[in-house]
Amino acid sequence: MDLHNNQYEGMPEGLRKYLDGCTEENLIMENFYHPFQKPIVFTYWNNNLYKKNISWSNADMADARSDNPEHIFRYYIDIMRLNMLFFWLEDGCMYNIATEKKPITVCRYRPRTTDKKVPIVDRFGEAHSCSGIIDPNFDELVATFRSDRVDLWNQLKINGIPIGDVLKRSVIIELD
Secondary structure (H helix, E strand, O other): OOOOOEEEEOHHHHHHHHHHHOOOEEEOOOOOOOOOOOOHHHHOOOEEEEEOEOOHHHHHHHHOOOOOOOHHHHHHHHHOOOEEEEEEEEEEEEEEEEEEOOEEEEEEOOOOOOOOOOOHHHHHHHOOOOOOOOOOOEEEEEEEEEEOOHHHHHHHOOOOEEEHHHHHEEEEEOOO
């Protein structure tokens, strides 16, 4: 990317550095974000998904005051009790961990369409709502945890894979 192009003149230095990683060799998936759902920095770029968008963002790490994935997860899920919506690259499904109500549920959403013209995040219907209520449109209830004292980091597995490993290859869409 040519950062000296007049189109990017006046852009903050931090954003220039961010966009420096938005190169073809770092591209994971085209047409991932809907123009209205993408992070604000993408207004300068495009709707594609890059390596730097995988797993926890710099803002997530700053809020949790840690770069340790387990600490970040525990901060948002165990301490803040936020819901998490993420897209797992390995199986192409969206997952919702709903923590605000009991029981804690983990739901899987499969894409409703494979139309390449539709951005990935729009292929899931109502899955992009972290309401804390089990959406009747989910495809599969992956797990239910009834206890307040559940250790999701160590107990939650998706397709037999621990949640920490799943999140390393996921795009965290929303925490609310």
